[in-house]
Amino acid sequence: MNEHLNNFLIVSIAFIVANSVTLGFVLPLQSLLLSGSQLEIGLLFLPHGVRILAFYFYGWRAIFYMLPVSYLFMLLTNGIGAHLDTLSPVVSMIACYVGFVVGSVLITGQKKQLSFRMWKFFVVVGAISSLFNGIALSWLQHSGTEIISIIGYIIGDVSGLIACFIILMYAFRFARLARSDEAE
């Protein structure tokens, strides 16, 4: 029970941080620079990186760890003018997870032919997961698959995932170098 609570806290905090940066910085910038874009589709969606890592480390349980925060930010996003469906967090999480599993099976099945670095594996699986997410959300929001929306979701999710990983890389690097500076 403690382990699940710890996992829930870790994933929730990471998800809150990623969503906060997206909602508080990326979306306002997006609406400023691209006034014609829909707020339901973030073009740099950092939480997708947290989602993919959470699925990798915690499996299907990550869906339940992330749902409460997803709903919180759905409400906040709708508060700034978006029109997200009430079911969108659930649909998105399940679609992302299914896409993650399908992508993982496809990539690991090709492992003999392809030499994949871990981060590249995550980017490819994240893109496949985003495709499933885009189709599901497009169907939910627009009652049909809109190609432009799906492309928007994929661009936002993959760029957000890469940005998330780059931020993590520099954050860990900064912490490591700060520790080595202190030691000197």
Place this chain on the structure above:
Amino acid sequence: MSSSLKKIAQLQLLLSEMEEDFGIKDNSTIEKRVLLALADLSSKDEAIATHDIMNHQLIYGFSRPSFYRALLALEKQGKIKKTKSVRGFYALCAE
């Protein structure tokens, strides 16, 4: 606990691979500082004297042997070069 350590290790591996592929891995602190000091002192096509780099505020506190080891390591990595005209001068390599 071992499961948490394994997750941390996997995350570190992921990020370490990224650093390596992005070309920013294994620059020790002093090497990074020598590179930054040289960049700070350089303008385009200008070579900087070794003693000027060593006296830069970023290099303060490091020993002479450590400094010269860092210079040698950066030269081997192709990040800096000795200028051919005058001895004891270095310049950043073009990327």
